[in-house]
Amino acid sequence: MAGMEMSMTMHVGMALIPVGLIMAFYGMMPRLALLRADNEVDLHFHAADRGGLTWAHWTLVFALFVAVAVDVMKPATLGFVMPGMTLEYRISQHAAGTLALVALTGTALGSIIWGRIADLLGRRSAILLSALMFIGTAICGAMPSFTWNLIMCFLMGLSAGGLLPIAFTLMAEMVPAAHRGWLLVALGGIGTSAGYLLASGAAAVLEPMFSWRILWMLGLPTGLMIILLNRYIPESPRFLASVGLRRQARAVLDRYNAVVDSPDDAGLPPEMESRGGFWQLMTGGYGAITLGLIGSGLAWGLVNFGFLLWLPTNLREMGMDAAAANGLLAKSGMLALPGIVAVAWLYHAWSSIRTLVLFVGLTAASLFLFFVIGLTGSLTQGFVIAGTACLLISASGVIAMLIPYAAEIYPVHLRGTGAGIVAASSKAGGILGAGVGVVGFFENIAFSALWIAVPLIGFALLLLRSGTETRGFTLEAIHSQIARRR
DSSP: OTTOOOOHHHHHHHHHHHHHHHHHHHHHSOOHHHHHTTOOSOOOOOOOOSOOOOHHHHHHHHHHHHHHHHHHHHHHHHHHHHHHHHHHHTOOHHHHHHHHHHHHHHHHHHHHHHHHHHHHHOHHHHHHHHHHHHHHGGGGGGOSSHHHHHHHHHHHHHHHTTHHHHHHHHHHHHSOHHHHHHHHHHHHHHHHHHHHHHHHHHHHHTHHHHOTHHHHHTHHHHHHHHHHGGGGOOOOHHHHHHTTOHHHHHHHHHHTTOOOOOGGGOOSOGGGOOOOOGGGGGSHHHHHHHHHHHHHHHHHHHIIIIIHHHHHHHHHHTTOOHHHHHHHHHHHHHHHHHHHHHHHHHHHHTOHHHHHHHHHHHHHHHHHHHHHHHHHTOOOHHHHHHHHHHHHHHHHHHHHHHHHHHHHHSOGGGHHHHHHHHHHHHHHHHHHHHHHHHTTGGGSHHHHHHHHHHHHHHHHHHHHHHOOOOTTOOHHHHHHHHHTTO
16 A cells, blocks of 8 residues: 555545544533532532442442553554564664654644543543544554555554543542552453553454554554443543532442442542642642653653663673573563552552652663663673563552552542643653654663663652552542642
């Protein structure tokens, strides 16, 4: 298909995609004023948190697991499409590398935009609209030129980037406090692993039969899957109550066999029911926490999309055999898999904020270990495997907790926005990693490890000092703790 002329039919079809998305967006906009007409009674409402998990909760978990896996799958597919794309379009590997940069930029912006939409229109509406846009951009697989692929890949990233923060936001608001922490972390860890497995499995099975283009066209069936699962995705009762739709909120809770808490458990006093805008996340009690989370996300992106990508190359240049260097990450990756289980257990049974700080600190310590390896030139295999495994375990733990923690600490009217900004920071770190990698930042293993580790220690200390405990607390109680710091 490379070089094929774009016909008028193709141009019209592509133009109809954004028109359809705008119409769908308008159709899903809640008419809040009309809905509030049925909520004239001033009914006290506070989201239930004392109930147990029901079958309805587990179906929601499955639906959101699919959404997270689809979100992770699309960026993971980039590495598998670039070789075939390079051959078909006859472009250099450096030019093909811009595809990853464009896609990551799209996902970063998508996390922020869709997070804000979730706070304005509702969590369920944002998930469905994001999935619909994801389906439309599957046409990326039929693009005859690399330039068109870049444009559509950016839009695909823009759509997929929103699924992650919205899924965690909805999960945090629907799961009872006693189970919220471990389910959020498990969703992040297992969903991320499933996304990478789906990407690699699809590349292994489908690409030999249908070329690299089929990996882009998978956006159609995977997006449809989310649409079909929408019957198991309710609107958040906390969002409904926050916009005055208390009767609809109670109806959702009835589906989940939840008991509405008593007025004594209402959480925030009236004077602290802030309705501040975006800057509320950057000031007061939230400012330092937001800075710590964004900084940790940026550092994670630099590690995952920069330091680890260049690690095999650096080890080979230091004298390690190529096969041994490639096998090193595989061995260390196997050791890192049980780390997610440990993260979920510690987050649930010990402390949410201390577990997050611990793994941010372990990531910095692992980087300091590579600083020593690079400085001394020591390539003892056991020493390097230990450092790589520790870095993979700690980095995987950080990303598994970062967005779940953000989804717990922000107030209901800014929860999607806050989770979206933190999710975007990890992708922005990947963009930064790709940029500085081009200019040779990661060619010196000691230098790059040190320059990431030092600020990471600062962000860990900032979170330790300003972060708040979320384990076992209702979301309203967490917001109350932070609001009182103003």
